[in-house]
Every structure is written in structure tokens, then in C-alpha cells.
Amino acid sequence: MSNLLAQSRALAPTTWTVVLRALWPFLLGIAVGLFAYFYAGPELGGYHAQIARVAGINVILAVSLTVVNGFAGQFSMGHAGFMAVGGYVAAGITYYGTMRLVDPAQLSNGLFIGGLLSWTGIGQFEGPVLTWGDALFVGSCLVGGLAAAGAGYIVGLPSLRLKGDYLAIVTLGFGEIVRVLFQGTKDQIPPWQAETVRDIPWYDLMLRLGGPKGMNLLPTYTTLFWVYLFATLTLIFCYRLKVSSSGRALLAIREDEIAAQAMGVDITRYKVRAFVLSAFFAGVAGGLYAMDIGALNAGDLGFQKSFDIIIMVVLGGMGSISGAALAAIILTILPELLRSPPMVWPAGLALLIIVAAVQSARGRWRPRSLIVIAVVTAALEIGRRVAIANGINLADYRLVLYASLLITMMLARPQGLFGIHEIWEMIPRRRPQTAGADE
Amino acid sequence: MTQFLQTLFDGITVGCLYALIALGYTMVYGILKFINFAHSDVFALGAWMSITIAGWIGLGLTGQPTPPWYMGVLVLLGAMGVCGVVGFVIERVAYRPLRNAPRINVLITAIGVSLFMQNFGQLRFAFGAYPRPFPRLIDNTALFAVAGVAVRLPDLAVIGTALALMAALQFLIYRTKFGTAMRAVSFSPRNASLMGVNVDLVISFTFVVGAMLAAAAGFLYGVKYEGQAKQTADAMWVMLGLKAFVAAVVGGIGNVRGAVLGGLLIGLIEFFGVAYLSSQYRDAYVFAILILVLLLKPEGVLGRATVEKV
Numbered sequence: 001m002s003n004l005l006a007q008s009r010a011l012a013p014t015t016w017t018v019v020l021r022a023l024w025p026f027l028l029g030i031a032v033g034l035f036a037y038f039y040a041g042p043e044l045g046g047y048h049a050q051i052a053r054v055a056g057i058n059v060i061l062a063v064s065l066t067v068v069n070g071f072a073g074q075f076s077m078g079h080a081g082f083m084a085v086g087g088y089v090a091a092g093i094t095y096y097g098t099m100r101l102v103d104p105a106q107l108s109n110g111l112f113i114g115g116l117l118s119w120t121g122i123g124q125f126e127g128p129v130l131t132w133g134d135a136l137f138v139g140s141c142l143v144g145g146l147a148a149a150g151a152g153y154i155v156g157l158p159s160l161r162l163k164g165d166y167l168a169i170v171t172l173g174f175g176e177i178v179r180v181l182f183q184g185t186k187d188q189i190p191p192w193q194a195e196t197v198r199d200i201p202w203y204d205l206m207l208r209l210g211g212p213k214g215m216n217l218l219p220t221y222t223t224l225f226w227v228y229l230f231a232t233l234t235l236i237f238c239y240r241l242k243v244s245s246s247g248r249a250l251l252a253i254r255e256d257e258i259a260a261q262a263m264g265v266d267i268t269r270y271k272v273r274a275f276v277l278s279a280f281f282a283g284v285a286g287g288l289y290a291m292d293i294g295a296l297n298a299g300d301l302g303f304q305k306s307f308d309i310i311i312m313v314v315l316g317g318m319g320s321i322s323g324a325a326l327a328a329i330i331l332t333i334l335p336e337l338l339r340s341p342p343m344v345w346p347a348g349l350a351l352l353i354i355v356a357a358v359q360s361a362r363g364r365w366r367p368r369s370l371i372v373i374a375v376v377t378a379a380l381e382i383g384r385r386v387a388i389a390n391g392i393n394l395a396d397y398r399l400v401l402y403a404s405l406l407i408t409m410m411l412a413r414p415q416g417l418f419g420i421h422e423i424w425e426m427i428p429r430r431r432p433q434t435a436g437a438d439e
Numbered sequence: 440m441t442q443f444l445q446t447l448f449d450g451i452t453v454g455c456l457y458a459l460i461a462l463g464y465t466m467v468y469g470i471l472k473f474i475n476f477a478h479s480d481v482f483a484l485g486a487w488m489s490i491t492i493a494g495w496i497g498l499g500l501t502g503q504p505t506p507p508w509y510m511g512v513l514v515l516l517g518a519m520g521v522c523g524v525v526g527f528v529i530e531r532v533a534y535r536p537l538r539n540a541p542r543i544n545v546l547i548t549a550i551g552v553s554l555f556m557q558n559f560g561q562l563r564f565a566f567g568a569y570p571r572p573f574p575r576l577i578d579n580t581a582l583f584a585v586a587g588v589a590v591r592l593p594d595l596a597v598i599g600t601a602l603a604l605m606a607a608l609q610f611l612i613y614r615t616k617f618g619t620a621m622r623a624v625s626f627s628p629r630n631a632s633l634m635g636v637n638v639d640l641v642i643s644f645t646f647v648v649g650a651m652l653a654a655a656a657g658f659l660y661g662v663k664y665e666g667q668a669k670q671t672a673d674a675m676w677v678m679l680g681l682k683a684f685v686a687a688v689v690g691g692i693g694n695v696r697g698a699v700l701g702g703l704l705i706g707l708i709e710f711f712g713v714a715y716l717s718s719q720y721r722d723a724y725v726f727a728i729l730i731l732v733l734l735l736k737p738e739g740v741l742g743r744a745t746v747e748k749v
Contacts (some may be wrong), residue, residue, distance in 0.1 A: 161734060162737055165472075166688075166733055168474075169474075169684075170729070170733050173729045174726075174730070175728060176681075176726045177730075179722075180719075180721075180722050181723065182725075183719070184719045184720060299674075302674065303677070303681070304677070310547070310550075311547060314547045315547075318543065366470050396562065396563070399554065399557075399672075400555060400559050401556035402558075403551050403552070403554035404549075404551075404555060405549035406548075406554065407533055407548070410544050410551060411536050414537065
């Protein structure tokens with residue numbers, strides 16, 4: 001008996017493993033962020049680092065939308081609305097908070113080059129990673145995320161009554177209402193009137209968010225470190241959610257709501273929860289976005305931004321986190337690449353070989369998809385060469401090409417890049433052969 | 440009182456435009472059950488084709504006298520013809536291969552088509568990337584005044600053309616054999632094909648009719664608001680399309696009469712909101728009404744409730 005007790009004690013997790021299990025996502029996120037900041041950042045240089053930051057923010061947005069659209073199957077078209085809520089709250093707190101913290105004289109002298117704060121602007125990977133300003137910025141992003149989560153709760157409630165297209169339209173309407181409300185706020189207090197900020201109470205400051213002109217001259221705190229820290233945390237969180245019991249409940253709702261209800265899934269709770277979680281990360285991404293470009297305009301966060309995010313999710317595959325992340329990166333880089341298209345055929349050939357290898361390993365040959373890849377690659381390459389030969393500037397045509405690629409993709413592979421699977425699930429696993437298992 | 444009547448008149452005029460666009464949304468939704476996001480771009484194409492055709496004929500240049508009325512009709516028919524062909528091509532190339540795909544894919548394809556049309560229109564050999572003035576095709580002076588409300592010829596043209604087109608559509612759907620086929624396909628494509636209806640033809644035709652109505656709305660928009668036509672990738676076109684879509688939903692999507700009613704309702708709500716509350720929240724009124732209607736009566740004012748079966 002005592003032997004058994006000792007055995008069970010040995011099986012119980014030690015404090016160290018429990019702590020490690022709770023902390024490893026954060027540790028990994030910090031590691032990825034530091035890598036991005038100290039190694040990738042200097043390697044990339046200004047223009048590419050900018051694209052890398054936008055790609056990271058888009059990863060957060062696409063992965064968070066996967067929770068609602070991909071897992072729960074609730075088609076939401078107002079994701080940019082959550083982004084706007086988080087972005088405006090975070091921008092307001094950071095902007096006015098900085099004014100309150102920093103000596104106004106200092107602000108008016110060298111605007112946004114304070115010793116206390118990392119008003120870095122262009123030199124994103126110079127100077128210290130962590131300052132008090134960064135703490136204010138990250139705190140405000142989290143508060144923005146919470147505000148967006150509150151909005152997600154409000155939007156999640158109608159989803160209990162509405163389904164499919166109707167829910168899509170309501171979320172679209174929500175996004176537009178958020179946009180209009182932020183465009184109806186009062187004018188921003190400019191930095192040269194920073195002295196007056198101290199006399200105005202907080203709640204009043206939060207109504208002065210720039211109106212139709214949007215917020216400008218925001219401090220640019222967002223670095224590769226913060227973007228990739230949050231991106232990693234979002235990826236880990238959403239993947240852990242997917243494989244948890246809550247995630248399976250969400251997947252059950254996506255597959256068949258009535259059957260899920262019959263199996264005892266509390267549909268109401270899970271749907272609202274999905275909206276709240278998704279909105280939280282979108283809000284954080286909104287804060288990162290605002291403090292990346294140093295300006296925030298509700299007009300840019302309308303339905304077209306929501307469409308961009310949905311396109312990423314659908315292109316990656318509904319319910320595939322790695323697919324959404326990859327699609328977000330591809331779709332951020334693609335329009336930039338199309339400014340001066342590089343050679344297409346090596347990438348096409350590589351894709352052809354990968355797809356062929358996966359198909360042969362699975363033993364299921366799909367010649368049609370191979371032909372489509374070959375034809376599209378050839379067409380793009382020929383188009384590129386003809387354009388270069390005739391001196392046509394392809395940068396003018398890039399968005400037309402982008403739209404054509406999107407349509408082609410939907411016609412050729414309607415389930416998205418990875419369908420409902422993750423990337424690593426696409427590579428077949430060799431099952432151990434057990435004797436007589438197949439008979 | 441004058442302000443009330445003026446708002447009412449403006450609301451009805453713009454409501455007619457919304458109704459024309461909404462008809463295209465509602466007919467496609469009624470048959471294929473998906474939101475055709477490219478419809479707003481067909482509307483924009485209608486407006487731009489009107490400018491282009493008028494330019495070809497040499498109409499509406501500044502300093503020239505206003506052309507006779509039948510030239511306007513010629514421009515209208517030309518724009519409708521071009522948009523009808525474009526609507527047919529869109530359905531044939533982008534939507535037909537996805538007839539049995541999940542609706543989300545069709546939706547993304549529609550967004551793709553929308554992006555394509557917006558950016559294609561901006562190319563140099565299409566319409567270019569700069570705004571252009573709408574030609575003046577109809578005399579803009581006030582004809583007569585009712586209780587202080589000046590009634591202009593363009594307004595009457597908008598209302599008249601819209602009503603004529605709606606009456607023609609009503610006749611087409613409820614009085615012709617083809618309309619019966621359309622209603623049959625809308626009810627159940629499979630059963631309709633079993634009864635010998637050529638479903639593909641009906642769907643193509645629906646797209647053509649919807650695109651032509653949107654083109655007419657684009658033309659009338661140009662006639663009513665002279666000013667400038669924003670470039671084809673401007674969010675304004677999509678926003679007008681979205682409001683028309685809201686009109687279709689509010690009236691009961693899939694219901695042709697509902698679309699007309701919804702269009703008028705949305706036009707009135709928008710203009711009364713702007714006139715009596717605040718012009719700042721112009722777009723918010725429309726979407727707030729949408730959310731209210733969907734929460735209280737999701738099937739729309741004239742729609743019929745459907746029960747989802749297991």
C-alpha cells in the first residue's frame with residue numbers, strides 16, 4: 001500500500017514542471033521576440049523590417065479570426081472593428097499617457113526623442129528593448145485587447161440568434177458602426193499643447209481620439225520584439241485551444257450545431273467565448289498596428305480591412321492555424337513582391353515538387369492540382385517576361401494580379417492551402433505495422 | 440414642414456437607387472444563396488460606362504447645351520448592355536465552377552472579383568486612376584415647386600426610370616414563362632432541373648438582369664449627383680453597394696418586392712437621420728437599423744421565416 005502511494009507521488013508533477021508547463025509559451029515567445037529583435041531585425045533593414053512587422057501583426061489578426069471563423073464556424077466579417085477598438089484605446093492611453101509622464105517642456109523641445117522613452121521611429125532596432133514607455137505601450141495594448149474583448153462579447157450575443165450569412169452581415173454592420181463612432185470623436189490634443197493634458201480628466205481624454213482625421217503623431221513603440229512576442233503567444237494559445245476540450249467543442253459546433261447541442265455542448269457559452277478570445281487578440285494587434293505606423297485612422301479599418309483578414313483565413317484553410325499564419329505572411333509579402341516580380345518558376349517548381357512528394361507519400365495522386373500549379377507558374381513567368389520585354393511597369397498591375405491569383409486559388413483549391421489540417425499533419429505519419437491489424 | 444417634405448423627397452429618390460441595386464443582390468441571393476460582393480462594382484462600372492459612352496458620343500461637355508432626352512436613354516441602354524455582358528462573364532468564369540463549393544469560397548471569390556474590377560478599372564487603358572466629372576445629360580433647373588420643395592428633372596428621371604424598370608422586372612418575374620422558371624429555380628434548383636428548366640441559363644439570365652439594373656442605378660446616380668465620379672477603387676462605391684445590400688436584407692432577402700420596400704426604407708432612414716439627428720453618423724443609422732431588424736425579425740420585413748432542419 002505504501003509502495004503504491006510512493007509510486008503515485010512519483011507520478012505527480014513537481015512544482016518545477018508545473019511552473020515550466022505554465023511558462024513555456026511565454027519563454028518561447030520571449031525567445032522568438034528576442035531573436036526577431038536582435039538577429040532578424042538588423043539583418044532585414046528598415047524596409048524589410050517594416051514588412052516583417054506588418055506580417056507579424058497580420059499573423060495575429062488571421063490566427064485570432066481563425067478562432068471564430070475556423071473553429072466555431074461563425075462567419076464574422078467585422079474583425080477590423082475589434083482591431084479599431086483595441087487600436088484606438090491603446091493609442092489613446094499611450095499617446096496621452098506619454099504626455100502625462102514626460103515633462104511637457106521635453107516633449108515640446110525634441111518631440112518624441114525623450115531619454116525616458118523609446119520614441120524610436122525609424123531606428124527600430126537601436127536602443128534598449130525595455131523602457132518605461134514600452135511598459136506603458138504593452139499595458140495599453142493589453143487594455144485595448146480587453147476593451148475589444150468587451151466589444152466581442154456584445155457582438156457574440158447576436159450570434160446566438162443568427163446564423164450564416166445573417167451573422168456575417170450583422171458583424172459587418174458592427175464593424176461599420178465602430179468605424180463611424182470613432183470617426184465621430186473629438187479632435188486630438190496636439191503634442192505642442194501637452195501642458196493642457198494634465199488638467200483634463202482621463203475619461204474626457206479618451207473621447208479626444210481625432211475624429212475623421214484619425215490619430216496622428218503617435219509614438220512608434222512597436223518593434224519586431226513586441227510583434228513576434230504577441231504573434232508567438234497568439235499562435236501557441238490558439239493551438240492549445242484547438243486541442244483542448246473547449247476547442248473540440250468549438251469544432252463540434254462548426255461541424256453540426258444541432259448535433260453538438262445534442263451531445264451536451266453549451267453552444268451559447270462557447271460561441272460567445274470564441275468571439276471574446278478572438279476580439280482580444282485583434283485588439284492587441286490593433287494597438288501594435290497603431291504604434292507601428294504612428295497613426296491610426298478608422299477609415300482604414302473598415303470592411304475592406306476585414307475582408308483582407310478573411311481572405312487570409314480562407315486561403316490558409318478554415319480551422320488551420322499554421323495555414324492562416326502562412327497565408328497572412330504570403331499575402332503581406334505578395335503585393336510587395338508584385339511591385340517588381342522576381343523569377344516565378346523556381347518557386348513554382350519547388351511547390352510542384354512538394355505537392356507531388358506529399359501526394360506520392362499519401363499514395364493519392366491528384367494530377368489536376370499538379371497541372372494547375374504548372375500552368376499558373378508558366379503563365380506568371382511568361383507574363384513577367386513579356387512585361388519586362390515590352391517595358392511595362394508591373395507595379396501598376398499588382399493589385400489586378402493579386403485579385404486574379406485569389407480567384408484562381410479559390411477555383412483551383414477551394415479548401416485553402418491546408419484545409420482543416422495543420423502543416424505538420426500534411427506530411428503522412430508512418431503507422432507502426434501491428435501483426436494482423438489490417439485483417 | 441418644407442424641410443420634412445424635402446427630406447422625404449430626397450429619401451425617396453435615393454431610396455429608388457438603393458432599390459435598383461438591392462434587386463440585383465436579392466435576385467442572386469434568392470437563387471444561389473450567396474452575397475454577390477462584386478455587385479457594387481458592377482454599379483460603379485455602370486456609372487463609369489455612362490461617362491465613357493457620353494464621352495464617345497460627345498455629350499455633356501461643359502459649355503455645350505444639354506442634349507435631347509433620347510441621348511440620355513441611349514447612354515443608359517449602352518451602360519446597361521455593357522454591364523449585362525460583364526455580369527454574364529462574371530457568373531460564367533468565377534461563380535459557375537464553384538456552384539457546389541461551400542458558400543464561403545463563393546464569397547471570397549466574389550471579393551476577389553470585386554478587387555479585380557476595382558483595380559482593373561484604375562488601369563490606364565480602362566478608366567484611369569483619377570476622378571472625372573459626370574456629364575450633364577438632363578437639364579438641372581427646377582421644374583416646379585410643391586410646398587417649397589423644388590422638383591428637378593433629374594429627380595423625376597431617377598424616380599421614373601426606377602419605377603419603369605421595377606415594373607418591367609415585376610412583369611418579367613410574375614407574368615412570363617422565364618419568370619416562372621426563375622421562381623422555380625429559386626425554390627429548388629434540383630427540382631426545377633427535373634421539371635425541364637435550364638438552370639444554368641436561368642442563373643446566367645438572373646445575373647444579366649441584376650447587372651443591368653445596377654448599371655441603370657449607376658447611370659441615375661450620375662444624373663442625380665453631377666459632381667465627380669470617384670475612382671473605381673474608391674470605398675464609396677462599395678459603401679453604396681453595402682447599403683443597398685442592407686436594403687435587400689431589411690426588406691427580406693430573396694424577395695423582390697421586399698428589396699424595393701427595403702430600398703425606400705433605407706433611403707428614408709438615412710435622409711431623416713441626417714436631417715434631424717446628425718450627419719456625422721450617416722452610415723451608422725443604416726447599419727443600426729440592419730442590426731435591429733435582424734435581431735427582431737431576421738427574415739426581414741417581407742421575408743418568410745425558414746426553419747433549419749437537422
